[in-house]
Amino acid sequence: MAKLQQAIVLKKCPTGIRGFDEISSGGLPKGRPTLICGSAGCGKTVLAMEFLLRGAIQYKEPGVFVSFEETPKDLTQNFASLGYDLNDLIARKLIAMDHVYIERSEIEETGEYDLEGLFIRLAYAIDSIKAKRIVLDTIESLFSGLTNVGILRAELRRLFHWLKDRGITAVITGESGEKSLTRYSLEEYVADCVILLDFRIREQISTRRLRIIKYRGSSHGADEYPFLIEKTGISILPLTSLLLDHTVSNEHISSGIPRLDNMLAGNGFYRGSTILISGTAGTGKTSFATKFVEAACKRGERCLYLAFEESTNQIIRNMKSIGTDLAPWVKKGRLKFHASRPSLYGLEMHLVTIHKLIVEFKPKIVIVDPVSNLTAVGTPVEVKSVLTRLFDYLKASHVTTLLTDLIHFGSSLERTNEEISSLIDAWILLRDIEINGERNRGLYILKSRGMAHSNQIREVLLSDRGIELVDVYLGPGGVLTGSARATQEAKEKEEARDYQYEVDRRTHEAERKRKVLEAKIEGLRSEFDMESKELHIISADDKKRHKVGIANRSEMARLRKADRSTDSRKKGRKRT
Amino acid sequence: MKNKPVEKKKPAKSAPVEEVWILRLYVAGQTPKSIAALANLKCICEEYLAGKYQIEIIDLLKNPLLAKGDQILAIPTVVRQLPPPVKKLIGDLANTQRVLVGLDIKTA
Numbered sequence A: 001m002a003k004l005q006q007a008i009v010l011k012k013c014p015t016g017i018r019g020f021d022e023i024s025s026g027g028l029p030k031g032r033p034t035l036i037c038g039s040a041g042c043g044k045t046v047l048a049m050e051f052l053l054r055g056a057i058q059y060k061e062p063g064v065f066v067s068f069e070e071t072p073k074d075l076t077q078n079f080a081s082l083g084y085d086l087n088d089l090i091a092r093k094l095i096a097m098d099h100v101y102i103e104r105s106e107i108e109e110t111g112e113y114d115l116e117g118l119f120i121r122l123a124y125a126i127d128s129i130k131a132k133r134i135v136l137d138t139i140e141s142l143f144s145g146l147t148n149v150g151i152l153r154a155e156l157r158r159l160f161h162w163l164k165d166r167g168i169t170a171v172i173t174g175e176s177g178e179k180s181l182t183r184y185s186l187e188e189y190v191a192d193c194v195i196l197l198d199f200r201i202r203e204q205i206s207t208r209r210l211r212i213i214k215y216r217g218s219s220h221g222a223d224e225y226p227f228l229i230e231k232t233g234i235s236i237l238p239l240t241s242l243l244l245d246h247t248v249s250n251e252h253i254s255s256g257i258p259r260l261d262n263m264l265a266g267n268g269f270y271r272g273s274t275i276l277i278s279g280t281a282g283t284g285k286t287s288f289a290t291k292f293v294e295a296a297c298k299r300g301e302r303c304l305y306l307a308f309e310e311s312t313n314q315i316i317r318n319m320k321s322i323g324t325d326l327a328p329w330v331k332k333g334r335l336k337f338h339a340s341r342p343s344l345y346g347l348e349m350h351l352v353t354i355h356k357l358i359v360e361f362k363p364k365i366v367i368v369d370p371v372s373n374l375t376a377v378g379t380p381v382e383v384k385s386v387l388t389r390l391f392d393y394l395k396a397s398h399v400t401t402l403l404t405d406l407i408h409f410g411s412s413l414e415r416t417n418e419e420i421s422s423l424i425d426a427w428i429l430l431r432d433i434e435i436n437g438e439r440n441r442g443l444y445i446l447k448s449r450g451m452a453h454s455n456q457i458r459e460v461l462l463s464d465r466g467i468e469l470v471d472v473y474l475g476p477g478g479v480l481t482g483s484a485r486a487t488q489e490a491k492e493k494e495e496a497r498d499y500q501y502e503v504d505r506r507t508h509e510a511e512r513k514r515k516v517l518e519a520k521i522e523g524l525r526s527e528f529d530m531e532s533k534e535l536h537i538i539s540a541d542d543k544k545r546h547k548v549g550i551a552n553r554s555e556m557a558r559l560r561k562a563d564r565s566t567d568s569r570k571k572g573r574k575r576t
Numbered sequence B: 001m002k003n004k005p006v007e008k009k010k011p012a013k014s015a016p017v018e019e020v021w022i023l024r025l026y027v028a029g030q031t032p033k034s035i036a037a038l039a040n041l042k043c044i045c046e047e048y049l050a051g052k053y054q055i056e057i058i059d060l061l062k063n064p065l066l067a068k069g070d071q072i073l074a075i076p077t078v079v080r081q082l083p084p085p086v087k088k089l090i091g092d093l094a095n096t097q098r099v100l101v102g103l104d105i106k107t108a
Helices: A001-009 A044-060 A072-081 A086-091 A118-128 A142-146 A149-165 A260-261 A285-299 A312-320 A327-332 A347-362 A371-377 A381-396 A481-559 A566-575 B030-046 B064-069 B096-103
Strands: A035-036 A063-067 A095-097 A106-107 A133-137 A170-177 A194-204 A207-213 A225-230 A231-236 A274-279 A301-308 A335-340 A365-369 A400-406 A424-436 A439-448 A458-463 A466-471 A471-475 A479-482 B021-027 B053-059 B076-081 B086-092
Touching: A035 A044, A044 A063, A044 A072, A044 A086, A044 A095, A044 A133, A044 A170, A044 A231, A063 A072, A063 A118, A072 A086, A072 A095, A072 A481, A086 A095, A095 A118, A106 A312, A106 B096, A118 A149, A118 B064, A142 A149, A142 A327, A207 A347, A207 A481, A225 A347, A231 B064, A231 B086, A260 A466, A274 A285, A274 A381, A285 A312, A285 A327, A285 A365, A285 A424, A285 A466, A301 A312, A301 A347, A312 A327, A327 A335, A327 B053, A335 A347, A347 A371, A347 A381, A365 A371, A371 A381, A371 A400, A381 A400, A424 A481, A439 A481, A471 A481, A479 A481, B030 B096, B076 B096, B086 B096
Parallel strands: A035 A170, A035 A194, A063 A095, A063 A133, A106 B086, A133 A170, A274 A400, A274 A424, A301 A335, A301 A365, A365 A400, B021 B053
Antiparallel strands: A194 A207, A207 A225, A225 A231, A424 A439, A439 A458, A458 A466, A471 A479, B021 B076, B076 B086
């Protein structure tokens, strides 16, 4: 059973071309022919050539390059442009080359023939280096050199069978036709794998794309993938991870501005999140971005700064004015600038370039300044698709991305041009606050996923000490910033002082009153004491007098000899 | 069919300044087409170039490198080495008219 499965599963022949093996799940079908078609100048020959070179060098599979168009001299130059020495490879028996020259005017067809001569040449070339791969570039030239199409078609069919029988992985190139994939319908013979290259120009910007039209017996990516032809060959971007399954980090990283960190639940941004700083022109977006970069560089992390608006030197110079010196970090290799005009090439090409830079530089932080400039080179849908892929890729690699976005005057502040808000984890909005003929910068956090962030507006002050966030004046009159805030604050201070005076005065007054009262109370109390003392004396006097009176009366009674009892009753009544 | 290049030399008869025609026939083993081509070539040469031609037969199965060197694609192929310029004919040479045009043989 296992054996059967092994036999069934199509073997792949890795190309070694960046990104291609991913989208084709392993490479080209091993031992079978593959057709690469496309219009002139779309990169067919380069793709075929790289397949052969990488096969020979990386996978130890020697290859034969059969050229029907270019002379050996041209080919040597072409190989050299990819950084390979063809003559050396030929000497090492890794590559064999044959140039099939065919010119209709020099050939007279006089009857029945076959292409056995070609077969013999191929067989010889293959056997001479034990080749496993072959490129026929482009076999269609036979059609222009020979008139008998019937014979040609039969011979081509025989050729592809012959190559299959020999177990050679073949790449055949063909020019795009008007109605069919190739001008002479080569796809009819090469039915195993067909790759279409496309070279599109829209609004003067060109993008190369690659699509696997069919791949018999294998799964493959069905999308159009942008690719880039560079000094080192082709790179294709398989950036279509649509799964939202990347792992997340709980680590916080500082924004470089302590007060802003405080606003973000005190810790700053999450690592690996996508941060957007949007604002109208001149609100300090780049300044925020560079502060963030500086903080990261100080932590020892590598930063990639993609500048689409200003040149590297301009950014470095300008940021010195707010006390951020980036030059040492560039020198140390922690910070890398990549400044390019958005219109330099297509959007997809930017994506490829960025991807490549990220792979090479392995940054922890990526700044895109500004992301809105990329809209100039694509439609909103395209921009969103490209950015989604880019952010997904960055997130999956735990790279923290900070984007700045220029909002055009008059449009809604809370809507970015690219409608990328759903891709953004933390969104900081910088806005102008215009009051009393002044323009001041305000900042607030529009959203910050997964943290309790401040809802306050802060005023941004840019000075040579850097970025400061200060509280704006929030009062019944609304939000005040700038000198209005300063005035208001001074006014409030004065008012507070006045109020304090008033309070002090009243306190003093009360104290005075209290003291007066206390004095009065004291007076009254002493008066009262005097009175009560007097009363005492009086009553004592009274008692004495009474006693004396009684004594006198009893003496009198005794003297008068009055009845004791009645007399005493009368006396008691009288007294009461 | 002969394996070695066959030379057919016919000494010049009367013409004072004679062109020499050197024709090479490329074949790959003894296929019916090759045999037919050789027969046709001989026939035409005898008729129009009697006495001033040579035919060399090259079997590419034996000398595969020559296919590359002489830019041979189709089999059979006849190459007119002399007189210059080099001319190529492919096919079994059944169409005599085309052979004559291709080899630039003046029929008069």
